[in-house]
Amino acid sequence: MSASLYRKRRAKDVIARVLAFAATVFGLFWLVWILWTTLSKGLGSLNLALFTEMTPPPGDEGGLLNAFFGSAVMSLMGILIGAPVGVLAGTFLAEYSQKTWMNRLGETVRFVNDILLSAPSIVLGLFVYTLVVAQMGHFSALAGAIALAFIVLPVVVRTTDEMLRLVPSQMREAALSLGVPQWKVIVQVLYRSSMPGIVTGILLALARISGETAPLLFTALNNQYWSSNILAPMANVPVVIFQYAMSPYENWHTLAWAGAFILTMFVLAVSIIARLVVARGRISHD
Structure with missing residues (x-):
């Protein structure tokens, strides 16, 4: 050279x-x-009232208790709706779509999942608004949870698909050679090996939906008061932050910054937990 x-x-x-x-x-x-x-x-905006009082009207002091509760309810419902469907769809892609007569269906599912994964959240919110809110005639926490589930779904599908594909084929062959049905192989062998990765995907999906604002503006909207009725509008932290940050009231700005801080810390904590789950899974496999 x-x-x-x-x-x-x-x-x-x-x-x-x-x-x-x-x-x-x-x-x-x-x-x-x-x-x-x-x-x-x-x-600097944190105080005890933030966790014990409801969102206040203009000019009054208050907290974000009802918003924290609403976000927790809708995020949990979104995970409960989206995660099981995502795990099953990811299992289908990894374990069944390789068969010749299902190959075309598997390609279609994977293509649609990629579209959902890259779709703007506001589009998903508009879709759920048309599908649920317009039919019910009012906003609701259930509609918000469905919108969040559409965000959870592609993340869990992709993670489950990839984690199951990482399991060595020798483990499948060894179990099948003993006469074990394929569904038992998946549940008792493959899921156990890939569980840390699947749980990590679910946690990352939870971290993502916890800060989504656009879908909830079209579905759950907001509620200044405490409400546990999932068929009615419900307060949530992202929408409260959006509305309070855009307001001219200084006390609302303070609550918005406090909510943003709590939300950031929650996402950070979930991300750290997800990494710890992955690290623990690697150690157990080694």
């Missing part, structure tokens, strides 16, 4: 490294700025 060719390749390598480093620093700068702003403004 000539010296000039080596210098050219060396120069290209240095340029690529510098550009990659600059892009990383650029992205991290804005991420750190956003997190610092949220933490500095939100941490």
Whole structure:
């Protein structure tokens, strides 16, 4: 190799490294700025009333108790609706769609799942609004949970599909050679091996839906008062943050920053738990 060719390749390598480093620093700068702003403004807004009082009218003091409750209910319902369907669909893609007569169906399911995965959440909210809210004639927590389930579904499908494909084929063959039915192989062998990855996918889906605002604006809307009726509008943290941040009232701005801080900490905690689940699964397999 000539010296000039080596210098050219060396120069290209240095340029690529510098550009990659600059892009990383650029992205991290804005991420750190956003997190610092949220933490500095939100941490100073925390108080006991935030967790014990309802969302207040303009000019009054209050908290976000009903919003926390509503977000927890709708997120849990979204997971309970979307996660089982996602696990079953991912199992179908990994274990059954390889058969010749199901190959075309598997490709269709995977294509639709990719569309759902990349679809804007506001589009899903409009879809559920047409499907549920318009038919019921009013907003409801149930409609909000269905919208969140549509966001959970593609994440869990993709994670389950990939985790099951990572299980060595020898484990399937060994179990099937003993005469074990395929459904038992899936439940007792494959699910046990891939459970950390599947649980991680569900947790990541939970972290994603916990901060979704657009779908809930079209489905659950908001409620200034405490409500446990899933067939009625229900308060939730993302919509409260949106409405309070856009208001001209300083006490509402304070509550919005506090809600953003709590939401950020929740997403961070769920992400850390997901990583710990993956790490524990790797250690157990080793």
